[in-house]
Amino acid sequence: MNPLRIGWIGVGAMGRPMCLNLLNAGYPVMVFDKTASQCEPVIAAGAAMTASPKDLMAAVDVVFSTIFNDEGLRDIVMSEDGLLAGAAGAGIHVDMSTVSPDVSATVAQALAQRGVQYLRAPVSGTVSLAASAQLSSYVSGPKEAFDAVRPVLACLTARQTYVGEAEEARVIKLMINLMVFMSTAVIGEGLAFGARAGLDRALMIDAINDSIVASPHYKTKAEKLKQREYSADGAISLVVKDLDLALAVARRNDAALPISSLVRQYLAMMQSRDMSHLDVAALADVLAMMSGHADAQDFRPSCPGP
Structure with missing residues (x-):
């Protein structure tokens, strides 16, 4: 069975070591960051890079994101070149950022209308814990989506706890x-x-x-x-x-x-x-x-x- 194709948006201090962990685990990874130079270390480790979240969504099975704030999450999902524009009626988006429950709920509704399952999976821990895959993750959203991506989450975090169907994780x-x-x-x-x-x-x-x-x-x-x-x-x-x-x-x-x-x-x-x-x-x-x-x-x- 072929491994899930993983997309990653936001290759900064936390996203970079998590991407590297996925590559080390054998997952094919495609990345996007507005600052293209952020992607260089993971590209050197074997990741591919794409031009937009739209293109990323069309090319992978699961998209992860580590974004700074509410505006960033809205942008990667709902902008002209966002994930919604590349959705083809399937797929999973796992957002690991710390954002507001209100904006998260708005994004969830928009993705659901395009058939995309949305997981809220914020992590607790430092950059060094991200590098050693010792973060903790609290996950809410569709339970079947959580079950599907849990093996991937296990490459990123020491603990993956499912806490509900909506914004509980936030x-x-x-x-x-x-x-x-x-x-x-x-x-x-x-x-x-x-x-x-x-x-x-x-x-x-x-x-x-x-x-x-x-x-x-x-x-x-x-x-x-x-x-x-x-x-x-x-x-x-x-x-x-x-x-x-x-x-x-x-x-x-x-x-x-x-x-x-x-x-x-x-x-x-x-x-x-x-x-x-x-x-x-x-x-x-x-x-x-x-x-x-x-x-x-x-x-x-x-x-x-x-």
């Missing part, structure tokens, strides 16, 4: 992101408390990671926090986008999120200080900045990235 991903952002602010409050009492920063971080409140997130960020080395794995600009999506869902559902709302104000303060390029771990130094015990110049990198 809400779960936003919930997890909320907790990541809040927990980063929480560790900052703990560090500020200990620092005022004279504790060593590295000692505090090690103590946290050896305690009942330890988490994979804290352990992943330990060295960044110790060194205040905030080169971006998850930039504040991206965090703001995700947090705003979650707060919009909360408003629509009359859900009170007081801590998340406070974290959003912390992020706004960091944006006003030209810190959007820093990693989300920099949230841990908000209180130190507010009290005058730290400044953006104390962080590395100290100047915006490209």
